[in-house]
Amino acid sequence: xxxxxxxxxxxxxxxxxxxxxxxxxxxxxxxxxxxxxxxxxxxxxxxxxxxxxxxxxxxxxxxxxxxxxxxxxxxxxxxxxxxxxxxxxxxxxxxxxxxxxxxxxxxxxxxxxxxxxxxxxxxxxxxxxxxxxxxxxxxxxxxxxxxxxxxxxxxxxxxxxxxxxxxxxxxxxxxxxxxxxxxxxxxxxxxxxxxxxxxxxxxxxxxxxxxxxxxxxxxxxxxxxxxxxxxxxxxxxxxxxxxxxxxxxxxxxxxxxxxxxxxxxxxxxxxxx
Amino acid sequence: xxxxxxxxxxxxxxxxxxxxxxxxxxxxxxxxxxxxxxxxxxxxxxxxxxxxxxxxxxxxxxxxxxxxxxxxxxxxxxxxxxxxxxxxxxxxxxxxxxxxxxxxxxxxxxxxxxxxxxxxxxxxxxxxxxxxxxxxxxxxxxxxxxxxxxxxxxxxxxxxxxxxxxxxxxxxxxxxxxxxxxxxxxxxxxxxxxxxxxxxxxxxxxxxxxxxxxxxxxxxxxxxxxxxxxxxxxxxxxxxxxxxxxxxxxxxxxxxxxxxxx
Numbered sequence: 001x002x003x004x005x006x007x008x009x010x011x012x013x014x015x016x017x018x019x020x021x022x023x024x025x026x027x028x029x030x031x032x033x034x035x036x037x038x039x040x041x042x043x044x045x046x047x048x049x050x051x052x053x054x055x056x057x058x059x060x061x062x063x064x065x066x067x068x069x070x071x072x073x074x075x076x077x078x079x080x081x082x083x084x085x086x087x088x089x090x091x092x093x094x095x096x097x098x099x100x101x102x103x104x105x106x107x108x109x110x111x112x113x114x115x116x117x118x119x120x121x122x123x124x125x126x127x128x129x130x131x132x133x134x135x136x137x138x139x140x141x142x143x144x145x146x147x148x149x150x151x152x153x154x155x156x157x158x159x160x161x162x163x164x165x166x167x168x169x170x171x172x173x174x175x176x177x178x179x180x181x182x183x184x185x186x187x188x189x190x191x192x193x194x195x196x197x198x199x200x201x202x203x204x205x206x207x208x209x210x211x212x213x214x215x216x217x218x219x220x221x222x223x224x225x226x227x228x229x230x231x232x233x234x235x236x237x238x239x240x241x242x243x244x245x246x247x248x249x250x251x252x253x254x255x256x257x258x259x260x261x262x263x264x265x266x267x268x269x270x271x272x273x
Numbered sequence: 274x275x276x277x278x279x280x281x282x283x284x285x286x287x288x289x290x291x292x293x294x295x296x297x298x299x300x301x302x303x304x305x306x307x308x309x310x311x312x313x314x315x316x317x318x319x320x321x322x323x324x325x326x327x328x329x330x331x332x333x334x335x336x337x338x339x340x341x342x343x344x345x346x347x348x349x350x351x352x353x354x355x356x357x358x359x360x361x362x363x364x365x366x367x368x369x370x371x372x373x374x375x376x377x378x379x380x381x382x383x384x385x386x387x388x389x390x391x392x393x394x395x396x397x398x399x400x401x402x403x404x405x406x407x408x409x410x411x412x413x414x415x416x417x418x419x420x421x422x423x424x425x426x427x428x429x430x431x432x433x434x435x436x437x438x439x440x441x442x443x444x445x446x447x448x449x450x451x452x453x454x455x456x457x458x459x460x461x462x463x464x465x466x467x468x469x470x471x472x473x474x475x476x477x478x479x480x481x482x483x484x485x486x487x488x489x490x491x492x493x494x495x496x497x498x499x500x501x502x503x504x505x506x507x508x509x510x511x512x513x514x515x516x517x518x519x520x521x522x523x524x525x526x527x528x529x530x531x532x533x534x535x
Contacts, residue, residue, distance in 0.1 A: 005444075006359055006363055006365060008355075009355035009356060009358060009359035010355070010356050010359050010360075010371060012351070012352050012355070012356075013352040013353060013355070013356040013375065013415065013419075014356075014371065014374065016352055016411070016412070016415075017374055017375070017377075017378070017412065017415065020390065020394055020408050020409070020411075020412050021377070021378060021381075021386065021389075021390075021412050022374070023393060024386075024389035024390055024392060024393035024394060025381060025385070025386070025389045027389075027392075027393060027397075028385075028388070028389040028392060028393075031392075074288060075288075077281055077284055077285070078284065078285045078288045080281070081278075081281040081282065081284070081285045082285065091529070093285075093289070094529055094532075094533065095520070095524065095529060096289060096292070096293065097289075097292065098520065098529055098532050099293075099516065099517065099520060100292050100293065100296060101532070102469050102473075102516050102519075102520055103296065103473075103512070103513055103516050104472075104473040104490060104509075104512050104516075105473065105475060106473075106475060106490045106493045106494060106497075106509075107296070107299065107509040107512055107513065108295065108296070110299065110493075110497060110505055110506075110509060111295035111296060111298060111299040111509070112295060113497070114295075114298060114299060114302060114310055114312060114506075115295060115298065115312075121298065121312045151291065151292065151295065154288070154291075154292060155292060158288075159532055159533045160533070162533055163530075163533035163534055166533075208382075211382075212382035212383065212384060212385070214383065214384045214475060214476050214479065215475045215476075215490075215494070218494065219494070219497065228382070228384045231384055231385070231388060232384065232388075232479065232480075235388050235391070235480070236480070241392065244388060245388075245392075248382075248384075248385040248388050248389065251382045251384070251385050252381060252382065252385055255380065255381070255382055256380075259380065
């Protein structure tokens with residue numbers, strides 16, 4: 001095919017993305033280094049030395065890390081169980097995991113407001129059985145954010161892991177067992193290492209996803225800020241676009257650093273080489 | 274081992290209870306007759322479903338969401354189908370970079386993209402908010418369109434296309450009469466997946482609101498901040514029904530393997 005034809009196919013999409021995504025993103029990053037016409041890194045210095053900003057950063061990282069670990073610990077056994085099922089049951093469970101994934105994050109976070117609220121389902125049940133004598137303050141705390149985020153991302157890690165585990169040759173397990181390994185040893189020595197690349201990809205998705213999620217922290221976090229709600233607050237409520245751009249740049253950098261290193265790790269740990 | 278399997282089965286059931294329980298609870302509360310959300314509800318009433326249609330902002334923002342998701346979808350198809358075809362069909366220099374550019378909207382945090390678009394598309398390019406929403410959602414949908422259609426094209430045997438060409442059909446004619454009909458189900462699935470992404474989007478839309486312009490999810494967020502009646506629960510149920518229907522069609526068209534592959 002002639003070159004011009006090829007360019008004609010690709011050009012509209014590339015132009016559109018350049019104009020409406022690449023330029024806005026690149027210019028937003030560039031704008032953080034200029035203020036009143038001269039070069040500056042004042043925005044970053046301000047961010048890195050302000051105790052309030054650092055606390056927000058720390059909360060965000062903590063929430064994301066706990067969410068990721070919880071998703072892996074809960075998702076791994078569940079995915080293993082699903083991957084072992086017959087095609088029909090497996091299909092049903094996968095569909096039940098994919099459904100919440102496709103459901104609006106507003107709906108999913110809102111459902112936790114009903115459960116975790118002061119007069120919510122959790123508190124009223126615990127009060128009714130006498131386990132607590134005054135309502136727990138869970139809603140509008142980092143704990144509520146974590147629960148909401150685990151709920152948001154657990155399906156993602158489950159379906160990613162099922163996809164990987166399905167491709168593990170069942171003969172490998174049988175071989176390990178026929179050579180004298182117990183079922184549990186075979187699981188640890190065969191399934192776990194072969195699932196590592198999927199586990200890492202799943203963890204990246206969850207970690208980066210929680211780090212940048214907006215809806216769940218906005219609804220369940222109350223006054224507790226994380227980096228994404230802090231970006232929104234600066235951009236819209238406080239109208240400080242310079243600081244908002246600095247936060248946006250920091251979020252892009254963190255995202256790409258995490259993706260880059262986790263991908264490297266995934267390649268390195270892949271037993272298939 | 275039987276013991277362990279039973280343990281795992283129980284554990285997995287609890288995981289699904291955690292995943293689906295909240296969605297079931299929200300469905301029950303939508304029928305609450307009183308004006309405060311309660312579980313279990315104290316009766317049965319369609320009152321809050323009726324209320325959706327009485328709150329004008331829900332109707333307006335629903336129309337905006339529909340328009341943006343459908344029209345943006347069309348734009349993303351017009352831009353994405355040729356690109357997906359070129360990327361799957363031909364080998365050329367710079368293909369990796371182009372692939373990267375087309376997929377990048379999913380890698381950049383949504384909230385960052387929304388802010389950058391507000392800054393440049395709305396303020397610098399001076400587009401009206403409605404147009405900004407449309408453009409933003411088109412960018413959002415493009416990678417999904419390209420990914421699903423490219424994966425559909427990877428199952429297409431291009432020898433069939435070659436045969437049509439060698440029999441004297443033109444390139445364009447071959448594309449519309451041979452290639453396109455063969456990837457039809459992939460295209461429909463792409464439309465539905467992209468639609469769900471766009472229709473549920475908060476991160477970009479939250480920056481693109483103005484006097485009288487907003488999308489349904491943003492209107493829901495605003496409503497929740499000020500009211501705690503079951504209206505949002507009722508809308509949630511309608512949205513879940515829509516999601517289930519679209520998911521069922523996607524499953525019929527290409528199975529659910531798209532979601533398990535990474």
